[in-house]
Amino acid sequence: MHKGLFITLEGVDGVGKTTQALLLKTRLEQKGQEVLHTFEPGGTALGSRIRQLLLDPNHAELSSMTEILLYAADRAQHVHEQVLPALKAGKTVLCERFVDSSLAYQGYGLGLDLDAIRAVNHWATGGLVPDLTIYLDADPAECLARTKKDRIAQRTLDYYGRVRAGFLAIAQAEPKRFKVIPASGTLEEVASRVLRAVEGEVL
Ligand SMILES: Nc1ncnc2c1ncn2[C@@H]1O[C@H](COP(=O)(O)OP(=O)(O)O)[C@@H](O)[C@H]1O
Numbered sequence: 001m002h003k004g005l006f007i008t009l010e011g012v013d014g015v016g017k018t019t020q021a022l023l024l025k026t027r028l029e030q031k032g033q034e035v036l037h038t039f040e041p042g043g044t045a046l047g048s049r050i051r052q053l054l055l056d057p058n059h060a061e062l063s064s065m066t067e068i069l070l071y072a073a074d075r076a077q078h079v080h081e082q083v084l085p086a087l088k089a090g091k092t093v094l095c096e097r098f099v100d101s102s103l104a105y106q107g108y109g110l111g112l113d114l115d116a117i118r119a120v121n122h123w124a125t126g127g128l129v130p131d132l133t134i135y136l137d138a139d140p141a142e143c144l145a146r147t148k149k150d151r152i153a154q155r156t157l158d159y160y161g162r163v164r165a166g167f168l169a170i171a172q173a174e175p176k177r178f179k180v181i182p183a184s185g186t187l188e189e190v191a192s193r194v195l196r197a198v199e200g201e202v203l
């Protein structure tokens with residue numbers, strides 16, 4: 001078992017995960033916690049190469065199955081090299097994206113087998129589950145307008161509608177762990193919602 005808190009941030013590209021993770025990191029450090037801020041895909045040296053493969057618009061031929069397995073491979077390395085050592089050292093880990101992204105994007109978004117994605121990821125992570133997940137919820141069209149279009153972000157708004165519905169379905173199934181935070185408003189407004197959710201559940 002680990003000692004530190006494992007908090008993940010989820011939501012579509014451009015919704016504000018990095019922005020909010022950095023603000024939350026500062027707040028938690030002010031409260032005396034040691035914090036690791038990290039992300040998937042690409043939170044390790046090896047993972048950054050997997051990330052390049054996943055997001056490269058020149059690799060349109062990449063199959064859905066390959067996509068699931070590359071995300072899981074990146075995650076396995078990240079858990080092994082970054083997340084678990086930090087948790088064992090008692091740090092709070094703030095991780096942008098985790099298994100829920102695979103369920104939302106490849107499961108709900110692409111219509112692939114949710115149970116298979118859960119099984120592959122359970123194996124890849126050794127069954128690690130976040131203590132708390134902050135899901136930043138907003139209209140994908142507005143979020144994507146703020147980002148540059150990688151291979152995944154080139155998918156249609158219909159696709160992103162399914163991804164968002166997928167995240168909301170996870171929230172319904174696991175309301176204790178998975179908190180829906182409206183991501184509209186200023187950075188500070190969203191940050192105070194995030195802090196309330198974290199304080200309410202795990203601090
Ligand atoms: N609440 C907000 N209002 C306006 N712009 C925002 C807000 N949150 C984030 N942004 C901006 O949107 C862009 C994407 O934010 P980022 O935190 O990188 O998202 P993500 O990590 O989810 O892709 C950045 O330029 C960021 O400054």
Ligand SMILES: [Mg+2]
Nearest residue numbers: 017018019096
């Ligand atoms: Mg980010």
